[in-house]
Amino acid sequence: MAGVTREDKVLGLLLGTALGDALGASFEGRHAVTARTVDAVERADGTLVHTDDTALTMVLAEHLAARDHAGLDEDVLAGEFAAAWQKEPWRGYGPGAAQVFELIGRGMPWQRAAVSLFGGAGSYGNGGAMRVAPVAAVGTGPHHVAELGRRTASITHAHEDGQHGAEVQALAAYLALERESAPRVLDIDQFRHDLTRVVRCRAWHEKLDRVSELVRTGADPRHAAHSLGNDVTALGSVPMAVMSFVSNPDDPVAAIRYAIGGGGDTDTIGAMAGALAGARNGASTLPEHLVARLEVGDHAREVAGKLATAGHRGG
Numbered sequence: 001m002a003g004v005t006r007e008d009k010v011l012g013l014l015l016g017t018a019l020g021d022a023l024g025a026s027f028e029g030r031h032a033v034t035a036r037t038v039d040a041v042e043r044a045d046g047t048l049v050h051t052d053d054t055a056l057t058m059v060l061a062e063h064l065a066a067r068d069h070a071g072l073d074e075d076v077l078a079g080e081f082a083a084a085w086q087k088e089p090w091r092g093y094g095p096g097a098a099q100v101f102e103l104i105g106r107g108m109p110w111q112r113a114a115v116s117l118f119g120g121a122g123s124y125g126n127g128g129a130m131r132v133a134p135v136a137a138v139g140t141g142p143h144h145v146a147e148l149g150r151r152t153a154s155i156t157h158a159h160e161d162g163q164h165g166a167e168v169q170a171l172a173a174y175l176a177l178e179r180e181s182a183p184r185v186l187d188i189d190q191f192r193h194d195l196t197r198v199v200r201c202r203a204w205h206e207k208l209d210r211v212s213e214l215v216r217t218g219a220d221p222r223h224a225a226h227s228l229g230n231d232v233t234a235l236g237s238v239p240m241a242v243m244s245f246v247s248n249p250d251d252p253v254a255a256i257r258y259a260i261g262g263g264g265d266t267d268t269i270g271a272m273a274g275a276l277a278g279a280r281n282g283a284s285t286l287p288e289h290l291v292a293r294l295e296v297g298d299h300a301r302e303v304a305g306k307l308a309t310a311g312h313r314g315g
């Protein structure tokens with residue numbers, strides 16, 4: 001947005017993740033979610049408890065912020081992810097991710113742990129994508145951001161779809177953070193074009209074409225989720241998050257409500273949509289009464305300050 005600082009946008013990316021995750025967490029697995037039920041969660045008092053999505057996003061954000069010139073180190077990051085799981089295993093981790101973290105904790109190299117999942121196929125879950133957005137703040141350009149995204153995902157997701165999901169979400173976050181600012185209207189076709197130039201995989205191109213078409217027809221969340229998917233796989237959730245954002249580019253809460261409205265993996269689709277819309281619009285556009293109920297508020301502010309200036313140097 002015009003006049004919004006880069007630091008506010010990076011903070012928006014982190015707090016948007018936490019808000020989408022924590023609001024969506026109450027509805028994970030529901031078929032579809034009505035606006036009234038989301039209203040009730042928004043109006044209630046008390047802490048909005050986040051899940052693994054935010055916990056690991058914060059670990060990655062801290063990793064990148066602390067290392068500054070040194071850039072991404074998968075071996076160190078793997079240990080940091082595993083430590084976060086060990087400290088709070090109750091945050092709703094996917095079973096595959098939990099297994100990888102347990103193996104890493106016992107000393108197995110992450111490369112071996114990740115390929116041991118699902119009979120050697122590796123995971124195509126959305127866990128790599130759900131936590132990837134902070135790489136957008138340190139990448140030097142679209143290809144670099146996608147590469148960083150893939151590398152962070154590969155620690156737990158050896159399957160190429162799990163890694164493509166992280167590439168797509170990382171690139172979307174980069175475009176939202178670095179390229180998109182009001183009053184320029186977000187151009188979905190340009191957005192899809194940018195995404196498909198970096199992520200070269202037909203299944204993803206087809207999903208993103210479908211997003212363009214659904215945006216053009218003004219599809220509601222249930223219809224979009226039916227067409228794009230709303231499950232725990234990367235290919236079945238990242239497109240719905242992108243759809244939620246591009247349908248509501250100027251309003252993070254509306255993007256999150258759209259994401260949750262489609263049902264399914266609501267914390268994760270909410271978190272990813274929140275990251276994108278939060279990055280475009282900045283934390284100052286998030287409702288104060290909701291931000292005040294998040295667990296990560298102060299910590300996110302501290303990390304965002306460092307991450308915003310660590311920018312463009314990650315390797």
Ligand code: R7I
Pocket residue numbers: 051052053092093094095096097098117118121122123124125126127128130159232233265267268
């Ligand atoms: O990807 P991951 O970290 O899960 C993230 C999800 C988010 O919704 C979070 O909010 C949290 O609730 O969990 O964890 P994984 O267990 O690796 O992947 C998620 C699920 O995708 C798995 O438990 C499987 O159901 C499915 N899955 C697969 N199924 C068969 N074969 C992922 N990869 C495969 C596969 O190769």
Ligand code: MG
Pocket residue numbers: 051052053091092093267268
């Ligand atoms: Mg979760």
Ligand code: MG
Pocket residue numbers: 028265266267268269
């Ligand atoms: Mg989830």
